Amino acid sequence: MKGIVFTEFLEMVENEFSYEVADKIIEENSLTSNGAYTSVGNYDNKELLMLVSSLSNHINKPVDELVHAYGKYLLKRFFVLFPHFFDSVESTFEFLDTIDQHVHIEVKKLYNDAELPSFETKRISQSEMQMFYRSGNPFACLAEGLIEGACEHFNEVITVKSEIEDNYQSATFTLTKEA
Template sequence: MKGMIFVELMNFMDESFGADFTERVIEQADLPNEAAFTTVGNYPSEHAGALVEAASLLADADAAGLCEAFGRYLFQRFEVRFPHLLHRYASARELLDHVQSHIHEEVKVIYPGATPPSVTTHECEGGYIVAYRSHRAFAHIAFGLVQQCIVFYSEHSRVEWCPDSVSDHARFIIRPGTDSDAI
């Protein structure tokens, strides 16, 4: 996994729970690099799993919920780091339609050797589906990213986790809604 994700995960924990909490997570995760990450480095995805597991235990929180919150946070960081990419699209659907063919291709140029997940979209009754597939078990992060994407484009939609979804391949249904349905 790219170091940028690890750096943002550490920032997320610092901002959400405080620096002392993050230090306890690092100690609990017992990583060989002691969580010394750089944005340009590559690290095993298992390191992220260990950090999330430790944070979940220390915060007495659901790991999936923490991953979703991190996904929302990460999209907000993308707003700051990559505004040119996000403003290229007029809607969440347009952006999500181009994750695979455009955004992840740019990721591979910026970060050679990156292996981003597969993210595809297609129509369904009453909305559209975003499908996530990866060798990494971080579908809940993707779910949070999609939720925050909807917020970024000020769309009034519901994002639903499909019941047959699991952590390495998942589907999310996005249905148009009213103001009360907005995330």
């Protein structure tokens, strides 16, 4: 998993909770990386799971809730770090349609070793879309948070219904725009 996912997670922990909490969750785990992440490095996804579990214990929030909140945070950060991915789209549905065909292709050009999830979209109608998430990593809640972060970014009221399967490695999200 790319280091940017780790560096942004630790930045969120520092901003939302404290530097001390970020240090504690690193120190209390036996991390191969020793918690020294770079945004372009590659790291074992199990380390992120350990960090999130430790954070969950410290702040008494469920892991799924934290991963979901991190997805929303990460979408905001992607908008700051990679604004060109958002330049030619004007809605959540348009943006989600571009992830596999545009965003992930550009990411692969920069990081050919990146292990990216698959995001397939299917338009049901003008106001309804399905998105299919598949990954070797158990981060369907992160994907849901990213989707909801996109809804907030584009200032759209969209209900997201999720059917998570395969130990969080796949999900079907049904998005319905409010009239």
